[in-house]
Amino acid sequence: MDSTHRALSDGGSNALVDVFEDCIDEMKDDDGIDKTEYREFLLPLIFYKAANDTYRDEYEDAVTDFGEEIANEDPAFYRLQIPDGYLWEDLLATNKRVDETLNQALEEFEELNQDLGLSFEVDYLSFETDESTLKTLLQELDAVNISVENVDYNAVSDAYMALIRRFAKEEDRDAGEFYQPEEVIEMVVRMLSPFENGDSFYDPTTGSGDMLVGVASHYRDEGKEPNKLTFVGQESIKGMTEAANLNFFLNDIEAEIEAADPLDDPMRTSGGSLREFDYVLTNFPYSEDWNKSALKDDTRFGYVDKDPRKNRADYAYILHMFSSLNETGQLATLAPQGVLFRDGESPFREFLINEDLVEAVINLPKKLFGEDTGIAPTILFLNKDKPEKRDKEVLFLNTAHEDFYRELDNENQLTPEGVDRAVEIFNEWESEERKSRVVDVEEIEETDYNLNLALYVDTTEPEEDLDTVAEAQQLAKLETELSEIRDRMKHDLRELYGEGVNQYE
Template sequence: MAKKFQLTQQKLERHLFRSADILRGNVEPANYKNYILPLLFFKRINDVYEEECEKIKKKYGEKLVDDPDFHTFQMPQEYRWKNIRNQTENVGEILNKAFEELTEANPQKLRGVFRAFGVDWNDKEVLPNRVLNNLIEHFSKYDLGNGNVSPDMLGSAYEYLIKQFTREAPKELGEFYTPREIIKIIVRILNPEENSSVYDPTCGPGGMLTKSLSYIRRKGGDPRKLFLYGQDINRTIWAMAKTNLLLHGFADARIERGDTLHNPRFKENGGLKTFDYVMANFPFSMSDWGKEDLKDDPYHRFKYGLPPKSYGDFAFIEHMIVSLNEKGKMGVVIAHGPLFRNTEKKIRRKIIEEGNDIIEAIIGLPENLFYNNSIPCALLIINKNKPKEKQGKVQFIYAAKQFLHKSGIKIYKELSNQNRLTEEGIKKIVDTFRNFKDEERHSRVVSIDEIRENDYNLNIALYVDTTEPEEPIEVPKELKKLGKLQEERNQLENKLNRHIKELDYERRKD
């Protein structure tokens, strides 16, 4: 029987990630997630169901134990965890069937989810019975019901696994993973509130959505009063986002699969649905985003201009702007190119001149924050309801150096092959945004007129001095040094002259 006692977060995470050791050698690191995540999800559903059964039995007796109205998920009797654990032969075949039956019993919540991970559990060349039995036995060690592991705790552990899998296979998974430190900055700046909607059009495993939930909870609010929406084109990543939100205890989140640019899934009244908060980390500078097919966009997203074929950045940005309601806020991770490339100058000009003053801030972050590339990124903050004191202005924040010039605050720490934003650095960036003040070599509030004078170039270095400061010169001290050097030079010259005279004397003597 699974152990039932309160696990610590660290112990739970360590236990779950050790399951990768069982797969090592049989499964490629990039595919660990496809085996471990659905099995973890299945175990959680089972343990919560068993927990609910015990509560129902105590309160109402045996008769209502399997009543669907009392359960979060329906769990087919034949395919409960304890029955699968008791199997020694054809475990994979039974597990395949278990996922099918579980999906059929919960179609609204689970349709397509287990299948999206693309695993044939009965493929004995990859997973011999011995390996699969070891994996099931490993997950059987602890009870993963709510009484032992809270949704927050398990959700955090799930995201820890995603991070670890990304570290194991950065090339394959890095593009889908946004460092949680970057997400923290976006969420804190946007400051989502209860009874509001949050949308991520390229949601990956759902990190921005789950961090929004955590943020509401930390503020003392009720995260159940947040309405979450996400879309992702990748089938497996979509399934990861679905399970992530479900493990966080958020079954009402709408996570859809599809191409956001060509097949946006959230629509209303013939146009795109609008939201209070939109946040994303879309693919940087997508080289072929399908411009030809969107020249006559039915959702009228490109009123500021159709982006160039070879750079899709503003296709996503314009989609996000249209997805904001009349008071909406938006935070998006971008490469620096869209801020200054000449090919997108007309779009920048139109957003600035015809966009009703929506650009609130541009924040430059350090290089090497991501697992799959080392280029520095920036955050673009858009607000359709800018406070009066910010109207007609844009704040540029430079936070790419390890230490800030004036305060000495450490923005990031260097790891073996990556940089990571510090909590102190995150707080400083958010505070700088909120204070809306100039700070030497860190922040500057710029008028729209100055941006016009710079021909709508939004390169941070045009507005904030990003050069290394020169050390101040103490004139008396330096003059003293110069005098000393001059004295040493005179002594050396005198010595050299003596040697020359001696050499000349010797030559004459000969």
């Protein structure tokens, strides 16, 4: 089988973006589909198209290598099985009851591939949509080959994440629930690396899966096989497991994604103990309610003699993730800046500092997600196996400094140079004026365990040195010019009104 991955012959990511946008436009023209349902309606079709394209390419390879008879009989040639009578061309040829046909195709597709845990929650019969809409969507998607045997991973990822961003906008959801800026993911992944075969990664609020895909892409770019790593995730937002599974499939990554709330239903081993991982990375939903009363005796939250507030689950998520680390595990999570300094949460920070678990606090620029929420998120790094040179120290890094990002029309963006410099500061453990500082934990203890970066890194703009001689000379020049202007005004007024002009001075 040909293992070469070529860029899409019809224009790469731009062609895919155009097709996905055309699909959105088609759904917008159908009153039977609400904009909050675009994701539910379209993603199963894209997944099924990608599965069909991949199956077709794998079949052609198998026929070339082993002949048609063996290719038809041996399922080992294929990542996914396609049900008889429901190939993509069969769907395209369907002119009546297209909605019912699609439901049946997806149902049999799930059954054939049940070992992968696929589950499509869509019911096309439940939509009061024109049959022509489904036909048009099938035809639009037929314009591109999105086989994982035939795409450039970066191209298809760019197009897919553009679609996810569009879904977030249409549903008026917090962008961070669906995706993270790719520059932030790259920075976090590079700071956590290097990785090695057998390492395990867990994202308890997976969203579209972009954090875990970022790890896999980094590993692949190093010339290594990402499927020698273990990827595990959970997601409680309805339908988002489909988005994650499609992202993994398009990037040819094996992952275990579970539709569940990580606080109420954490991942456990067959023996019932909490599963542990080498790395945990995520962007959890900020300041949400959680089931505090039902979980008050849960050992995940027993490190401190209090529980997080019922209407603010931030530290419930952080403690859950910490509990999911193995004995040498590392954690990186985006979080609201309030977790760094809110008074009522000081005991949680005290625990983390006293156990020397906090490795770094990184402030991000505002508007990375395209909207100005007033306060930018922070990134909190915890490490249960900090290098000896970092013992009893915490790095504070201010990537909101102008050297790390650029301002675009509607958002800010970390620059490639900014990411490189941030990773260098983290790896070299450097202090740099207005950008970063390595702080002893004793200093943090003196602030009652306040981790607000502004306490440790002076982020204010430096005042310019004042040249008093030059300023005095400029002032004298201005006063001379002002006097000359007044003299001209007096002259002009006398010309107009005569010598009795003093009353106008």
